[in-house]
Amino acid sequence: MSASDTIFALSSGSLPAGIAVVRISGEAAPSILQAMIGRLPEVRHAELALLRDWDGSMLDQALVFRFAEGASFTGEPLVELHCHGGSAVVQAVLNAVAAHPGTRPADAGEFTRRAFINGKMDLTAAEGVADLISAETEAQRRLALTSASGAQEALYSGWRAALIEARALIEADLDFADEADVPGSVAEQVWDRVRDIKVSVETHLAGARTGEIIRQGFRVALVGAPNAGKSSLLNALAKRNVAIVSPVAGTTRDVIEVALDLNGLKVIVSDTAGLRETDDVVERLGVERSYEALAAADLVLHLHPAGWTHPSLEAPNAVAIASKADLDASGKGGAHRISTVTGEGLDELVQLLGEQVQSRASGAGQVLPVRSRQVHHIENCAAALQRALRDGMPLELCAEELRQAADALGCVTGAIGVEDLLDHIFSRFCIGK
Ligand SMILES: Nc1nc2c(c(=O)[nH]1)N(C=O)[C@@H](CNc1ccc(C(=O)N[C@@H](CCC(=O)O)C(=O)O)cc1)CN2
Ligand SMILES: Nc1nc2c(ncn2[C@@H]2O[C@H](COP(=O)(O)OP(=O)(O)OP(=O)(O)O)[C@@H](O)[C@H]2O)c(=O)[nH]1
Ligand SMILES: [Mg+2]
Secondary structure, rough: OOOOEEEEEOOOOOOOOEEEEEEEEOOHHHHHHHHOOOOOOOOOOOOEEEEEOOOOOEEEEEEEEEOOOOOOOOOOOOOEEEEEEEEHHHHHHHHHHHHHOEEEEEEOOOOHHHHOOOOOOOOHHHHHHHHHHOOOOOHHHHHHHHOOHHHHHHHHHHHHHHHHHHHHHHHHHHHHHOOOOOOOHHHHHHHHHHHHHHHHHHHHHOOHHHHHHHHHHHEEEEOOOOOOOOOHHHHHHHHOOOOOOOOOOOOOOOOEEEEEEEEEHHHOOOOOOOOOOOOHHHHHHHHHHHHHHHHHHOEEEEEEEEOOOOOOOOOOEEEEEEEOOOOOOOOHHHHHHHHOOOOOOHHHHHHHHHHHHHHHHHHOOOOOOOOOOHHHHHHHHHHHHHHHHOOOOOHHHHHHHHHHHHHHHHHHHHHOHHHHHHHHHOOOOOOOO
């Protein structure tokens, strides 16, 4: 396997489909197109052509494009064959391409990896492309598009350039400290600039949890005593029978998760085993998992039958829900009385969830750190800036901290030291991207 191979793959989705796009990238791409249609079309011009195999037999009637080296998605000479989306058609076209020397099927993410290596995008944009492909909610789509379109890169490169300049000025100050014509006060504006960047980096980092909630989902745990109606509520929220419901206390043992889309935001609701002391070994393991789900939740819905005194639960993010309201005439349980039998209070509960997620995940149009890989380096940057600005820090050491802060940002965008990371990042893409 080599980076100079010409790679190909079906880049569109599962077959059969109306149209299937076969992408070919690398040096041999133009000659393959020439061989298949008997001519070389103008770049970026859609042309209708008969695709032929090496022996002249027809493969398909297709719309074909060619992109020139330096002006394509990958930066390499690139060809797209927009075929009919039948599986036999695509198989025949892929076989015909594979018969050309120097070609091989692309690995997962390899087109985007080449785009990164050829400077067409930075790592945050490549990660954004991957997220754009897996986006299922509006908020995920908007957040991914901010990264994919280069807004994250612009932010980090801007800070990095400013930090590199600050360091250069400080080192100049150091080098010429004895000379009268370079005043020591040059550094004062430099420090102001570094302080501004530190504040911006910290503000940006504060959005990391928001980015994570948008990308991974807002976690809601349904907890409470056995038989409180947790699984019934999960089914009502999911609008299908995901979890087993029965009058037997201790029915649910495993955590059951359902992903919902609430106003364009991903919410993961976890049904859990009822909390109680038990001699049943399996149920006890289930209860342990309930506590894990509770600890991992952004919001806990603590269910207890209406009319009964609500037991306390040590969770700062818990909301008390009075369940089975249809069985209770006392009216106790106030705002959050629900019944999965009559439907009472369910719309209000969904609205409450929607508001809670919204308040934690607003700002999908902003640039946010989205992955732990990014957060890790940005935290290193913030820590180095913190050290650089410490009182009484010798100038040499400040300059060194500024170098580290700038390098940390370089790691986020992939400008520095990521060789060993590339396999990890791009192998998570799908084939054809
Ligand atoms: N048919 C098709 N549709 C597609 C893609 C594709 O590769 N092929 N894309 C794939 O993800 C997305 C669009 N992204 C693209 C990004 C850059 C270039 C490109 O040719 N870039 C050149 C020229 C830029 C320009 O003309 O402004 C370059 O960056 O040099 C093409 C598609 C979504 N739709
Ligand atoms: N009348 C009435 N019965 C309900 C309601 N919700 C659930 N039930 C009944 O209460 C019983 C227990 O419901 P589940 O949803 O299985 O309760 P759970 O909290 O998941 O119970 P465990 O999994 O054992 O912890 C079942 O017989 C349900 O039909 C409700 O709103 N009204
Ligand atoms: Mg249950």
